[in-house]
Amino acid sequence: xxxxxxxxxxxxxxxxxxxGRKAFAEKGYSAASMDDLTADAGLTRGALYHNFGDKRGLxxxxxxxxxxxxxxxxxxxxxxAGDDWQRLLAEGVAYIEMALDPEVQxxxxxxxxxxxGDPSQWPSQNSCLQVTKRAVExxxxxxxxxxxxxxxxxxxxxGAALNAALWIAASDNPLDVLPKAVEAFRILASGFSxxxxxxxxxxxxxxxxx
Amino acid sequence: xxxxxxxxxxxxxxxxxxxGRKAFAEKGYSAASMDDLTADAGLTRGALYHNFGDKRGLxxxxxxxxxxxxxxxxxxxxxxAGDDWQRLLAEGVAYIEMALDPEVQxxxxxxxxxxxGDPSQWPSQNSCLQVTKRAVExxxxxxxxxxxxxxxxxxxxxGAALNAALWIAASDNPLDVLPKAVEAFRILASGFSxxxxxxxxxxxxxxxxx
DNA sequence: AACTTGACATACGGATCGTATGTCAGTATC
DNA sequence: GATACTGACATACGATCCGTATGTCAAGTT
Numbered sequence: 001x002x003x004x005x006x007x008x009x010x011x012x013x014x015x016x017x018x019x020g021r022k023a024f025a026e027k028g029y030s031a032a033s034m035d036d037l038t039a040d041a042g043l044t045r046g047a048l049y050h051n052f053g054d055k056r057g058l059x060x061x062x063x064x065x066x067x068x069x070x071x072x073x074x075x076x077x078x079x080x081a082g083d084d085w086q087r088l089l090a091e092g093v094a095y096i097e098m099a100l101d102p103e104v105q106x107x108x109x110x111x112x113x114x115x116x117g118d119p120s121q122w123p124s125q126n127s128c129l130q131v132t133k134r135a136v137e138x139x140x141x142x143x144x145x146x147x148x149x150x151x152x153x154x155x156x157x158x159g160a161a162l163n164a165a166l167w168i169a170a171s172d173n174p175l176d177v178l179p180k181a182v183e184a185f186r187i188l189a190s191g192f193s194x195x196x197x198x199x200x201x202x203x204x205x206x207x208x209x210x
Numbered sequence: 211x212x213x214x215x216x217x218x219x220x221x222x223x224x225x226x227x228x229x230g231r232k233a234f235a236e237k238g239y240s241a242a243s244m245d246d247l248t249a250d251a252g253l254t255r256g257a258l259y260h261n262f263g264d265k266r267g268l269x270x271x272x273x274x275x276x277x278x279x280x281x282x283x284x285x286x287x288x289x290x291a292g293d294d295w296q297r298l299l300a301e302g303v304a305y306i307e308m309a310l311d312p313e314v315q316x317x318x319x320x321x322x323x324x325x326x327g328d329p330s331q332w333p334s335q336n337s338c339l340q341v342t343k344r345a346v347e348x349x350x351x352x353x354x355x356x357x358x359x360x361x362x363x364x365x366x367x368x369g370a371a372l373n374a375a376l377w378i379a380a381s382d383n384p385l386d387v388l389p390k391a392v393e394a395f396r397i398l399a400s401g402f403s404x405x406x407x408x409x410x411x412x413x414x415x416x417x418x419x420x
Numbered sequence: 421a422a423c424t425t426g427a428c429a430t431a432c433g434g435a436t437c438g439t440a441t442g443t444c445a446g447t448a449t450c
Numbered sequence: 451g452a453t454a455c456t457g458a459c460a461t462a463c464g465a466t467c468c469g470t471a472t473g474t475c476a477a478g479t480t
Contacts, residue, residue, distance in 0.1 A: 003478095009427070029324075030240055033467070045468085046428045054469070114239075114324035118380035152387070152394035155377045156370040160398075163369020164362065170328035177362070184362035188370075191401025215446060219458070243436070256459045259438070 013051055015041040017065060020058045025103040029059060029111035056115060063112045064124040070098050070108075071127030078135070085144050088135045089189060092161045093182050095128065099165030100174060109162055120155070132158050136192075145192045153192060161185060223261055225251040227275060230268045235313040239269060239321035266325055273322045274334040280308050280318075281337030288345070295354050298345045299399060302371045303392055305338060309375030310384060319372055330365070342368050346402075355402045363402060370398060 019041035023032040034045050034055060052058040077094045081087035098104055113119055119126045133154035139145035145153070164181040171177045229251035233242040244255050244265060262268040287304045291297035308314055323329055329336045343364035349355035355363070374391040381387045 012427085034469095035467075044429050046430075048428095049469070050427060110324045110327075113376070114320045117320075118376050120377055121380055146397055148394045148397055149390040152374070152377075152390045153398070155391070156374055156394055156398050159373025159376075160366040160370040163373065164366055166323075166328050166369075167330055167362075167365045170331055177359075180359040180362045181365070184358045184366055187356055187358055188363070188366050188398060188401045191398045191403075193401075215458080222458085244438095245436080254460055255437085256461075260458060264438070 009051075012041075012043060012047055013061075016043065016048055016051060016058065017061050020062045021065070021103065021107070024059065024062060024107050024111065028106060029055075029115055059107075059111065059115055060123060063108055063116065063122065066104060066108055067122075067124050067127050070095070070104065071131050073098065074128065074131055078131075084135065084138050084142060085193065088132070088139060088157075089186055091132060091135060092157055092185055092189060095158060095161040096165045096168070096178075096181060096185065099162050100169050100178075102169070105166065105169055109166060129154055129158055139192075144194060146194055148192065157189060157192075160188060219261075222251075222253060222257055223271075226253065226258055226261060226268065227271050230272045231275070231313065231317070234269065234272060234317050234321065238316060239265075239325055269317075269321065269325055270333060273318055273326065273332065276314060276318055277332075277334045277337050280305070280314065281341050283308065284338065284341055288341075294345065294348050294352065295403065298342070298349060298367075299396055301342060301345060302367055302395055302399060305368065305371040306375045306378070306388075306391060306395065309372055310379050310388075312379070315376065315379055319376060339364055339368055349402075354404060356404055358402065367399060367402075371395060 016038065019037050020032075023037045023040070026032075034048060038045050038048050048058060052061055074091045074094045078087040078091040081090045099109060112122075116122055120129060133150050136145060136148075136150045136153045136157075140147055140150060164185060168174050168177050168181055226248065229247050230242075233247045233250070236242075244258060248255050248258050258268060262271060284301045284304045288297040288301040291300045309319060322332075326332055330339060343360050346355060346358075346360045346363045346367075350357055350360060374395060378384050378387050378391055
């Protein structure tokens with residue numbers, strides 16, 4: 001029981017991140033008030049500035065948490081795929097589906113890049129990109145994917161996926177355009193495959209909804 | 211000379227948009243002060259709120275102007291391509307290169323989506339997307355591109371291109387990663403082509419720098 | 421048991437946005 | 451051609467909101 005201090009501090013950090021996550025998702029970064037946010041967590045701005053330095057610091061912590069959750073979920077889904085190529089596709093589709101969550105959209109896709117800059121230079125190193133990059137590297141080593149720059153491929157794939165999600169969520173009937181986007185993503189990704197038209201007929205996949 | 215009123219008003223609008231473009235590019239949307247911005251244009255906030263409603267309105271006008279410029283430039287470059295497939299690739303590469311401009315990055319790619327929401331629902335209708343979509347539709351009609359949803363394809367391609375540009379510009383030596391990104395983009399896009407590996411050996415293309 | 425540390429609360433200053441009101445050039449009406 | 455009116459723009463004001471500087475009290479130390 002020597003560290004009761006660190007324990008409550010950790011709890012307060014978690015409370016603030018949770019409150020920030022909620023406020024940023026509902027009101028957007030700039031419209032979210034630090035006074036309201038901290039009061040909602042049962043604390044004051046003093047706690048916030050002590051723990052995170054400034055408003056950006058809290059956003060960075062929130063983004064880091066969500067990003068980690070997304071990456072681990074994508075890996076979890078990818079692990080159930082048949083081979084590594086299907087795994088890459090499954091992870092990409094998983095990103096599309098996860099990005100339909102308003103929380104992910106608002107915080108990670110819109111406000112995150114605008115406030116914190118390019119995702120590839122975030123303190124979290126953007127776990128999502130890392131996961132995709134490793135998958136591409138495996139496939140290149142196996143000769144399944146053409147020998148492209150792994151980082152470039154990962155950026156393009158995740159960019160396409162996340163942008164597709166933005167489009168889906170903004171559309172009138174998301175559930176109608178989602179399959180179109182997923183099919184187009186599979187076809188597009190097949191450009192990296194050495195076997196032509198590899199993923200064309202895979203649309204009947206049972207997609208686990210987020 | 212019956213309309214001296216409308217004339218000066220049009221000039222003032224142009225001045226404000228120009229000043230906004232400069233301020234938003236240099237300081238970012240939220241850090242740009244309306245007082246400084248309008249003073250820089252030789253006016254006051256009164257003019258701004260009368261013409262554009264609020265700060266978002268000015269950003270929308272600025273984004274619309276830049277977006278239009280980008281689209282016309284992409285079409286101009288695309289028109290010089292040999293066939294329609296090369297045209298699609300050339301336009302995509304043109305977007306990547308244009309997105310290296312800090313003004314485009316900051317205003318159109320980062321602050322624009324964060325403040326105004328999804329680009330496909332902007333009042334400008336996002337001219338860039340329209341151009342790409344039409345190119346895809348032509349290619350599908352010609353049987354050069356697989357029969358995918360044109361809008362989905364356009365969204366994925368532009369998403370990949372713009373995201374690649376974000377990555378390039380944030381990297382340490384942009385001129386080093388640009389060819390990697392362009393090559394990966396060509397290979398990725400070949401996934402939409404009915405002929406496999408269509409664009410693989412085209413990296414020696416003379417790229418007109420922005 | 422007194423002292424020190426540091427996590428957090430409170431108070432304050434500076435800055436910014438949006439609105440409400442004022443003003444004057446340009447235009448229409450007689 | 452003089453007067454009334456419209457509206458484009460300037461000015462003044464109130465309301466937040468952020469970040470810092472200072473204060474306070476519990477937790478750990480000697």
